Amino acid sequence: MSAAPLHGLLLCGGASRRMGRDKAQLNYGGEPQLLRAWRLLTAVTGRAFVSIRDHQRDEPLRASMPQLIDTYDAVGPAAGILSAHDAFPEAAWLVIACDLPWLDGATLRALVAARDPAKEATAFASRFDGLPEPLCALWEPSIHQRLKQRHEAGSHCPRKVLIQADIRLLPPPGHALDNINTAQEYQKQMQGQMEVLS
Template sequence: MSAAPVYGLLLSGGASQRMQRDKAQLTYAGEPQLLRAWRALSAVTDRAFVSVRETQRDDPLRAGLPQLVDTYDAVGPVAGILSAQDAHPDAAWLVIACDLPRLDEATLRSLLTQRDPSKEATAFTSRFDELPEPLCAIWEPASHARLKQRYDSGSYCPRKALIQGDILLLPAPGAALDNVNTPEEFVRMQHQLERQS
């Protein structure tokens, strides 16, 4: 049996409460983070989509990109993942968060090269706690049943679904998955990336 095609899902529907502004619009080296992430994701997948809440559909930054609107309550990333799986149930989904400014095309290609389609998911380990990182992972069609069952029972944490699942866990890719959640972290990351560019 051939492996499912891999579609890309860029999660951009979060409320960004700690940041106090939309993390997708934060600018690094002169470009909004959403577009930086989109460029890397669309370069390595057969098709790619931006995951949005209904209220974000017409946002100028998101409106020009192919969208998948959440069809589940706003309960975090799992709403976007399940909505994508429902829309294209025969696809595997390379899911990334939009708050990973160090994530690049090479890291995504490494994840895809090491993918095991016989598992529920292929994920990197977090360099901070050695647990699976759900927001830069390939979710195979087989993961849908577990995610949906957990959602129906009121459990919305995609990391716990990976912990419980039959997954391939890869070593952390250095600092590529470091995220940015607060204004202070944003300023630090901006300076770091500008020094590198």
């Protein structure tokens, strides 16, 4: 089976309510997390986009990158994935969230290398519960109808889509997919970085 072309989708349309400020703008290693994630994603995909909501299109950081604007109501990450599949139905999508500060190039390369185009998706298992991690995963064109049907039924959880789908599930990649959602978590991470530097 020939593989669909692989595009990249960087999810950065969230409201960051728990963080209290835009997670994409948080500084890790001397640059905004959005730029760091963008570099990682574009290194392993032929074409990539940032997934945003309409009111974010003129935000300077996001405006500097190719954009895909959500065409679905604010239903979380599912809106971005659905919109991407609608825009390029022939493509597979390497989807990553912008709040994964420990994600690295080796992890993304391993995901792409393990891709099985005959499956609906290729994803890592969570190191916490063993379930598929949807926000660092490779979504094939064949999964789009399943995702759309669940959306139309009022279910907007990408993880539940992967649980029900025929996917290739990879072992957890250590801490690479741990995310930071609150100001307290971010402050703790920054303190840890300072301790390493001192």
